[in-house]
Structures are given as C-alpha cells and as structure tokens.
Amino acid sequence: MFKEFKAFAMRGNVVDMAVGIIIGAAFGAIVKSLVDDVIMPPIGLLLGNVDFSNLFIVLKDGAEVAPPYASVAAAQAAGAVTLNYGLFINAVVSFTIVAFAVFLLIRAINKLKAEEPAAPEVTPEDIVLLREIRDALKK
Structure with a gap:
C-alpha cells in the first residue's frame, strides 16, 4: 500500500498540482496586499475618504460598549454583531x-501551444479506384 501511495504521490501531475497550490497561495497574498494597500485606498479617497475595510452595519449592539463604533475591530471587541460589507467588497476585488x-495565464499558455497541422485526409482505396475508373472512362 505504501508503494502504491508513493507511486501516486510522485507522479508528475500530483507534484505539479502541489507546486501550483503553493504558488497560488503566495499569489493570493500578493493580490490581497495589492487590493488592500494599493487599489482600495485611492478608490476610497476618490469616494470621499472611505476606508472600505471599515464599512459595516451593526446588526446587534455590543453588551460592553454602546455604538457608534469606530471600526469593525472595535465593534467586534465590544461584542456587536456586524455585517462587514466593506471587507466583502475587498474580497470581490481580490x-x-x-x-x-x-485568465491571462491560461490565454498565454494556449497561445504557446502550437496548433498541430491537421493530418492530410487519407482517401480510402475504394474511392481512389473509383476515381481511376472514372478517369479511364473519360478517355
């Protein structure tokens, strides 16, 4: 059983998939930083100094501190139940x-794959013979 598992785990597809998952996780962290730190601040500035990560609706007040809450973290620390739509907007952008x-990666890979020229159609022998007979009768 161990040999079968080892053979399965060392196949090219499994190793490639593992590498893809690791690179994908790292890429996700880069994109999250890009959205949170580079893209959303200027958009928030254009919309009147809005910090999307702190856009929320209080569904139920906290027991410890009364509203209003300055941030999502403050509301959650006070025990309030919040609907964090700003964080959702950030996730959608990410x-x-x-x-x-x-999409761009798959598109580039598809362009790199050379389209193999279609193999010329092989005419069946009976068709070749019929054509020869036809040509002979024309003479």
Whole structure:
C-alpha cells in the first residue's frame, strides 16, 4: 500500500498540482496586499475618504460598549454583531484580480501551444479506384 501511495504521490501531475497550490497561495497574498494597500485606498479617497475595510452595519449592539463604533475591530471587541460589507467588497476585488490573472495565464499558455497541422485526409482505396475508373472512362 505504501508503494502504491508513493507511486501516486510522485507522479508528475500530483507534484505539479502541489507546486501550483503553493504558488497560488503566495499569489493570493500578493493580490490581497495589492487590493488592500494599493487599489482600495485611492478608490476610497476618490469616494470621499472611505476606508472600505471599515464599512459595516451593526446588526446587534455590543453588551460592553454602546455604538457608534469606530471600526469593525472595535465593534467586534465590544461584542456587536456586524455585517462587514466593506471587507466583502475587498474580497470581490481580490477575486476579480486573481480570476483575470488566471485568465491571462491560461490565454498565454494556449497561445504557446502550437496548433498541430491537421493530418492530410487519407482517401480510402475504394474511392481512389473509383476515381481511376472514372478517369479511364473519360478517355
């Protein structure tokens, strides 16, 4: 059983998949930083100094501190139940960037794959013989 598992784990597809998952996780962290630190601050500035990570709705007040809460962290620390739609917007933007990057990657891979020229059709022998007979009758 161990030999079978080792053979399975060392196949090229499994190793390639593992490398892809590791690189994907690292890429996800880069995209998250890009969205949180580079893209969303200027958008928030254009929309009137809005910090998307602190956009939330209080569904139930906290027991420890009364609203208003300055941030999502403050609301959650006070025990409030919040709907964090700003964090959701950040996640949607991150997903869109990752999906677009994957699209570009797949598109580039497909362009690199050389389209194999179609093999010339082989005419069946009976058709060849019929053509020869036809040509002979024309003479």
